[in-house]
């Protein structure tokens with residue numbers, strides 16, 4: 001008998017063709033899985049569909065959509081033993097990238113069929129579940145500015161445009177950060193607490209390389225004193241994250257703990273996994289190994305060589321030499 005799974009599909013996510021996407025998913029998965037397919041609507045979201053699937057006692061839930069759909073489905077399986085399959089079709093694909101899951105339909109489906117699962121941490125921010133990160137200040141404002149219409153038209157550029165617009169109005173705030181063993185007070189423009197984060201979430205990248213199964217959260221403080229400083233700090237984080245080395249500027253700080261309490265003056269907007277949910281203060285706690293996801297059996301490795309496309313390229317393979 002085939003394994004079974006509930007597929008939750010958002011037909012409006014991303015910029016692709018939803019009918020073609022769904023047909024491709026079915027063509028790959030249905031020979032090996034009995035799929036029960038539910039599409040999200042404006043009224044019935046992935047959160048409700050996933051909760052109902054959990055209540056029906058499904059063997060697995062597969063979510064396909066943008067980061068909003070994936071996070072909502074993930075929340076329903078926190079603390080259960082039901083594995084989550086991720087087929088990312090959004091704009092930013094932060095969820096899949098942060099957890100090392102491929103973001104093409106073909107590879108994402110193969111990952112699910114291979115059946116390898118891994119338990120990752122999640123966190124709670126003021127009792128709201130968080131899989132990736134909570135942004136306080138700058139990034140939370142940016143999320144709010146990148147609306148659906150802009151995302152449809154400009155894709156990932158919408159976030160960058162929103163960020164540039166936000167930079168023009170950069171405002172710092174006083175922040176108090178409390179961990180189980182210390183209280184830190186400083187001035188910041190952005191505070192980000194990450195459980196898991198893709199490299200593109202630059203403001204989360206203070207320590208570089210956010211580990212999603214260590215039972216800990218990484219907090220990054222970005223505290224530039226001018227707009228030029230903000231651009232330089234952001235660029236530095238982008239570079240250090242790409243090189244997988246920790247940030248080294250004085251206006252960037254980072255620390256690791258299993259919980260944080262963040263208070264700001266004045267209150268700042270707070271976005272959890274890309275959705276603005278309210279304002280500070282927030283209390284964020286890590287819940288170790290609470291989410292079971294299908295992951296590639298061999299972790300994706302970054303290519304160490306790229307030569308394709310170089311002009312007049314010739315590659316000659318040499319005979320192996322005896323040492």
Ligand SMILES: Nc1ncnc2c1ncn2[C@@H]1O[C@H](COP(=O)(O)OP(=O)(O)OP(=O)(O)O)[C@@H](O)[C@H]1O
Nearest residue numbers: 010013014040041042065066067068069090091092
């Ligand atoms: N059938 C539908 N019609 C209109 N809106 C829908 C429908 N199904 C889901 N939605 C809305 O889609 C949103 C979630 O979108 P999702 O995050 O999956 O994609 P996205 O916004 O394109 O991706 P990303 O967040 O990566 O940019 C929710 O706000 C939900 O209300």
